[in-house]
Amino acid sequence: MIQINKILIIVFCLFSSAVQGKDYTFLVGGGDKPSNSQVQIELNVKWIEGILRDSGHTPRVFFTDGQAPEPDVLTHIGPEDDRAAALEPLTRMMGEYGDNYLAFRNNEVPNIEASTDATKLSATLKEAFASMQPGDRIFFVYQGHGTWEKDSSNNALLLWNHTRLSAVEFQELLDALDPGVQFRFFFPQCFSGAFLRLADASPLAYKNSTQAAQCGFTAVSATKLSEGCTVSLKADDFRDYSTYFFAALDGKTRLGKPLNGSADENGDGAISLYEAHMYSLDNAYSTDLSRSTSEDFLEQWQPWYLKWKADIRDVPDNLFGKRARRIAAINNYTGEGSTLKKRLFKQRKQFVEEVESLRAKQADLETRQSQLHEGLKTRLLNHWPELMLPYTAAYKALMDNQLDAVLEWIDAQEDYHQLAAMQDENMSRMKDLLDLQRKITQIDKIFRMIQLSRILEQLKVYGSDEDLAAYQRLFSCEDNPL
């Protein structure tokens, strides 16, 4: 009897998978060259790969140079390494502050299928997409850098060997998909908003589906840098969009700590991608103002005569209105209605003024630092001109035999210590600047949620049935679990 039950279950599983279609997950990551392939990207890819596997997916992983043994990841070894720390005076003088702590190694990402070289990756994706059947679902996750172009449709993913794959080229790849295959994406790179154009609100041609064929999420608009491009280097200071989005899907943070409240907004026991996006909006203290394709649809839909309409009514109590209030509460902006708005305006203005003042001070500091640096470097090179020619035998001999003397000389210079203090102060100001930009983003996030709450209400009043249905299809596509 037990045997028969087992057979029945297996037959049912096989049958249901054939009917429901298969899930395909692509995880593409890394930089375009070793010096631009930071260890943070590798850590993100490893973490996300684990989450995807735990949720029953088998991601196809593409990372930098694939399984080639050459070093392809830039790591930060930290001041605890005595050899690296000893070189600090020389790098402060001859290179960039902090370069002495950088190192390269081969990646440690498990289950890599191939390199991310754009030509090879495009061919692989094209082949995979062409073989998919109606009812199949794709989740595409990218972890890497992005570029900006004047025509945002040419904003691109920066892939291995200095290759690139633009939003337009990616769209062409998707043309190979059967209209019954659903494609969902996650792009957290700089200027990623350009990839929102991959959205396709047309109905998924599979079993009278009420979902859109293509939808997804990006960290920022097509014109903004993302948090991933900032100075944060420590694992516990990762604040990019992926950090919050995948933590919500995993039910715990990347450091294994519990989430700030449940991400399961509708209480159905499963976290959808949109719920993960909402969790990110609520909790991300970063410079990312993440977007989804349904939100982008609302902004694109809004007719010209409604874009600049003044509104006296209170913020609507819809999905976005609730979010605006929640983000305000999380960031300790108390009050309601115009009191809250005035406070936000005042606070934002103050932060912007602080940013301008900090930038002016930083520019002044950099000028003084540059003058000091030039004088000191000239004196150093007068003593040891070999330092000018780093790929010569004379340079090697100097490094082998007189490095200690060079370091002692630098340390004995009074103005070197002034320079070091200035460089440290500059780094500290960059962190302060980043923190101010994060604070401004929290306010902008509230403003954007208020604006979206208004547009959603306008869609109900001014939109056609087809407009409403297109929005609903995109939202349903985003609101599915992994």
Next chain:
Amino acid sequence: MQPIRRPRWFFLTILILPLLMYPAYIGISSILDYLLGDGLFARDALYGSRRELLRELLSGWTHSILPAMALFFLTLLPAWLLLRRFPWFYYLIMLLGGALLGYYFFHGEVLAATAVSITFLFIAMLADKVLRFSA
């Protein structure tokens, strides 16, 4: 109204005046919105950058040209009939006409209707000047 003595100026100005309607509406709306509403105008957050904001403004302005011209030419008729003897009545008609149009078009939203109404009043003042100058 007296016959037009400066036709070149008259025709040039009635072509330019409708182009000012949308910027005037935006300006008035933004002031009202800042004072009484959300104050959501000109936020980088909503449009990504100032460049994108400008692109949105230009796009709205180009869309508005034809409807603005149609509206402006409609206002010329009462101006022609009323300005000479009952200028105050012309201004009142424009103010109320703008309010009604805004109220109907924006589904009863008071602040938006007020912005349209004040824009119409502003355009009426300009039309008055133009017609008097051209006559």
